[in-house]
Amino acid sequence: MSIRPPKDRALAVTHAFQSPATHGFVRVAAATPVVHIADPKSNADEHIALIRQAADQGVDLIVFPELSLSAYAIDDLHMQAALLEAVETEVGRIAETIKDLKITAVVGAPVRHEGRLYNCAIVIADGWLWGVVPKTYLPNYREYYEKRWFSPASPELAPSGGVPFAGQQAAFGAHLIFSIEDRPEVTFGVEICEDYWAPLPPSTRQALAGAKILLNLSASNVVIGKSDDRAMLSSSQSARALAAYVFTASGWGESTTDLAWDGQATIHELGAKLAEGERFAMDSHLTIADIDVDRIAQERLRTGTFADCARREIKPGDYVDVPIREQGRGAAEGPLRRPLDRFPFVPDDAARLDQDCFEAFNIQVQGLMRRLKSTGSKKIVIGVSGGLDSTQALLVACRAFDRLEMPRTDILAYTMPGFATSEGTKSNAWTLMNSLGVTGAELDIRPAAEQMLKDIGHPFADGQPVHDITFENVQAGLRTDYLFRLANQNNGFVLGTGDLSELALGWATYGVGDHMSHYNVNGGVAKTLIRHLIRWVAEKEHDGGARDVLHAILATEISPELVPAGADGKIQSTEATVGPYALNDFFLFYITRFGLKPSKVAYLAHQAWGDASKGDWPAHHPEADRVEYDLATIKAWLRKFLIRFFQTSQFKRSALPNGPKVVTGGSLSPRGDWRAPSDGNARVWLDELDANVPD
Ligand SMILES: Nc1ncnc2c1ncn2[C@@H]1O[C@H](COP(=O)(O)OP(=O)(O)OC[C@H]2O[C@@H]([n+]3cccc(C(=O)O)c3)[C@H](O)[C@@H]2O)[C@@H](O)[C@H]1O
Ligand SMILES: Nc1ncnc2c1ncn2[C@@H]1O[C@H](COP(=O)(O)OP(=O)(O)OP(=O)(O)O)[C@@H](O)[C@H]1O
Ligand SMILES: NC(=O)CC[C@H](N)C(=O)O
Numbered sequence: 249m250s251i252r253p254p255k256d257r258a259l260a261v262t263h264a265f266q267s268p269a270t271h272g273f274v275r276v277a278a279a280t281p282v283v284h285i286a287d288p289k290s291n292a293d294e295h296i297a298l299i300r301q302a303a304d305q306g307v308d309l310i311v312f313p314e315l316s317l318s319a320y321a322i323d324d325l326h327m328q329a330a331l332l333e334a335v336e337t338e339v340g341r342i343a344e345t346i347k348d349l350k351i352t353a354v355v356g357a358p359v360r361h362e363g364r365l366y367n368c369a370i371v372i373a374d375g376w377l378w379g380v381v382p383k384t385y386l387p388n389y390r391e392y393y394e395k396r397w398f399s400p401a402s403p404e405l406a407p408s409g410g411v412p413f414a415g416q417q418a419a420f421g422a423h424l425i426f427s428i429e430d431r432p433e434v435t436f437g438v439e440i441c442e443d444y445w446a447p448l449p450p451s452t453r454q455a456l457a458g459a460k461i462l463l464n465l466s467a468s469n470v471v472i473g474k475s476d477d478r479a480m481l482s483s484s485q486s487a488r489a490l491a492a493y494v495f496t497a498s499g500w501g502e503s504t505t506d507l508a509w510d511g512q513a514t515i516h517e518l519g520a521k522l523a524e525g526e527r528f529a530m531d532s533h534l535t536i537a538d539i540d541v542d543r544i545a546q547e548r549l550r551t552g553t554f555a556d557c558a559r560r561e562i563k564p565g566d567y568v569d570v571p572i573r574e575q576g577r578g579a580a581e582g583p584l585r586r587p588l589d590r591f592p593f594v595p596d597d598a599a600r601l602d603q604d605c606f607e608a609f610n611i612q613v614q615g616l617m618r619r620l621k622s623t624g625s626k627k628i629v630i631g632v633s634g635g636l637d638s639t640q641a642l643l644v645a646c647r648a649f650d651r652l653e654m655p656r657t658d659i660l661a662y663t664m665p666g667f668a669t670s671e672g673t674k675s676n677a678w679t680l681m682n683s684l685g686v687t688g689a690e691l692d693i694r695p696a697a698e699q700m701l702k703d704i705g706h707p708f709a710d711g712q713p714v715h716d717i718t719f720e721n722v723q724a725g726l727r728t729d730y731l732f733r734l735a736n737q738n739n740g741f742v743l744g745t746g747d748l749s750e751l752a753l754g755w756a757t758y759g760v761g762d763h764m765s766h767y768n769v770n771g772g773v774a775k776t777l778i779r780h781l782i783r784w785v786a787e788k789e790h791d792g793g794a795r796d797v798l799h800a801i802l803a804t805e806i807s808p809e810l811v812p813a814g815a816d817g818k819i820q821s822t823e824a825t826v827g828p829y830a831l832n833d834f835f836l837f838y839i840t841r842f843g844l845k846p847s848k849v850a851y852l853a854h855q856a857w858g859d860a861s862k863g864d865w866p867a868h869h870p871e872a873d874r875v876e877y878d879l880a881t882i883k884a885w886l887r888k889f890l891i892r893f894f895q896t897s898q899f900k901r902s903a904l905p906n907g908p909k910v911v912t913g914g915s916l917s918p919r920g921d922w923r924a925p926s927d928g929n930a931r932v933w934l935d936e937l938d939a940n941v942p943d
Pocket of ligand 2: 634635638662663664665666669746762806807808809
């Protein structure tokens with residue numbers, strides 16, 4: 249049911265690639281106006297000024313604090329007819345003044361209706377009052393006395409026919425779900441302060457009824473520690489309701505007769521904080537962020553529990569949809585206004601990164617310990633190349649053996665030089681094995697590889713410099729062959745090393761190759777995180793020679809070392825072939841974790857990586873690696889990623905060794921997070937990329 253007749257014309261509005269709205273973002277502002285006590289005219293002036301400022305910045309939806317037009321802490325003045333009439337007049341003036349701005353404003357006001365007074369939020373856009381939402385839970389304990397003046401929202405679900413206010417008839421009730429007609433994906437619900445301190449906030453049911461953005465108009469006096477409580481409630485409500493939560497509390501100017509006010513303003517989305525305003529400020533100001541309603545929709549879609557809960561809790565007719573009729577929304581271009589990590593698997597915040605590394609390492613170690621216990625194996629076998637992945641797997645093995653009080657000498661580590669192994673990596677491998685106290689050995693695979701190449705009639709056996717895939721895979725395959733037979737011979741099992749990013753790209757030799765092992769501790773860890781993990785373990789657990797060689801390994805270019813260096817001396821570079829891992833991990837995260845479209849992933853990657861001088865970098869990220877990528881480069885690598893991920897490599901993931909899921913971004917195990925056909929194609933993703941990302 250709709251309170252107003254729907255428009256009878258096509259609604260589709262298209263925006264430019266660089267417009268956040270194109271990619272499902274909506275710009276929201278939490279307003280913190282200077283408060284004038286029981287002075288609606290001055291308060292309306294503050295509102296109009298902030299609404300204009302917000303509209304200038306492309307804001308689509310702005311929300312003010314509780315009773316923002318009258319002030320909150322005015323006690324019995326709420327009952328004064330002159331004040332109530334002035335509020336009504338000023339709401340009308342605001343509606344008229346902002347009617348040509350492409351913005352929806354939600355203001356706080358006392359509203360008389362059917363002989364009662366309600367503490368309300370009023371939704372204003374396009375010259376109309378689209379809805380008046382009364383507060384459900386009126387605090388009447390300790391410092392609060394709201395029941396002395398106000399009535400609560402009616403517990404009946406269906407709202408009344410509407411409320412006459414400021415010369416209009418507006419929808420009335422706590423069961424209104426608003427949407428922006430030109431952008432129907434933008435839906436919001438409104439609650440007022442104490443509502444979200446209740447065990448069952450009205451916004452929970454509003455979310456289940458379809459609201460993706462939940463607004464809270466608040467007048468929450470400040471005492472020590474309360475800002476943390478409010479932020480916790482906002483964050484948890486946005487996480488539990490799979491929504492965005494916009495909170496703004498009154499600040500400077502409210503009466504300090506008995507209380508004080510800090511003007512806290514926060515915007516959360518799916519549990520994460522997008523923005524917070526300055527507290528205890530003395531000026532009127534805005535806290536702005538772009539909310540990703542598209543991501544919220546995706547998250548609700550894939551978390552079936554949300555729809556199951558909605559089906560149990562919401563009956564047809566419980567809520568009324570109010571489409572706000574307004575055109576030309578969300579045309580703002582320019583940078584996205586929300587935090588965006590360059591490295592979705594590596595937090596910028598040093599403390600968070602430390603915690604992530606602690607957890608990742610312990611997950612890997614615990615996985616291996618359990619497998620050692622259950623198999624009764626006393627030994628493991630691992631190929632150590634001097635590269636990142638085998639180093640991390642070896643560090644995990646050492647920690648697991650230490651915790652199980654098994655001797656590290658029962659870790660049988662083999663370095664196996666081939667045709668392209670450099671002195672540098674081989675010497676790093678030896679230094680690593682020695683300094684960690686494992687049993688090291690060297691096994692030259694070249695004679696066996698030459699024999700195999702000869703047996704299959706490969707031109708390399710005749711001295712020709714043919715370094716094709718067969719040449720590469722003969723070496724990778726023989727290494728694996730040796731490791732598996734050594735495991736049999738020593739009553740142990742082969743520890744796998746391939747990481748999540750390689751699995752995404754299919755960057756491993758299938759079956760008889762590094763793709764296979766008896767247990768793989770790295771399959772759940774992205775390459776960009778492995779770098780930080782090695783650094784973290786180096787600092788926490790090692791010193792002297794081990795720490796030095798770990799830093800030397802971190803400084804080595806990533807290479808499979810299967811093809812000898814060319815005449816120019818350049819080694820086989822993995823990233824030159826598959827693309828920078830920084831970008832590939834970015835693509836992987838947004839495509840698998842949220843199922844986003846390639847054009848949106850390209851847009852986000854460009855926002856994150858387009859300018860090296862903007863935004864944060866993770867702690868310890870080398871200056872020399874602080875690079876940037878233009879849109880054309882991002883598009884080209886994304887195209888390759890899509891082909892590799894959706895078309896050519898799933899068969900490798902459909903047959904994976906066991907190993908623990910580590911990152912929230914997901915794992916690629918066919919028994920866990922990611923199931924897909926091994927004979928699919930990438931057409932739909934490539935078409936979407938080509939159609940929607942400019943060259
Ligand atoms: N959907 C599908 N279902 C079943 N089989 C399928 C298939 N698609 C291809 N195949 C078959 O699979 C074979 C191709 O796969 P595969 O044998 O693995 O070979 P392939 O993927 O072509 O080559 C392995 C790649 O991984 C790189 N590598 C290897 C080792 C270590 C590292 C590293 O740095 O980490 C990198 C190496 O440089 C090379 O580019 C072909 O025989 C093909 O016919
Ligand atoms: N020279 C080598 N000696 C022993 N094992 C090797 C050698 N080269 C490769 N391997 C084994 O094959 C695996 C895959 O090789 P790859 O080069 O991808 O891994 P890496 O060198 O450990 O790490 P990265 O891919 O990050 O450089 C290695 O982790 C290792 O177990
Ligand atoms: N205005 C209100 O509803 C205030 C009550 C709320 N519990 C708070 O302290 O923030």
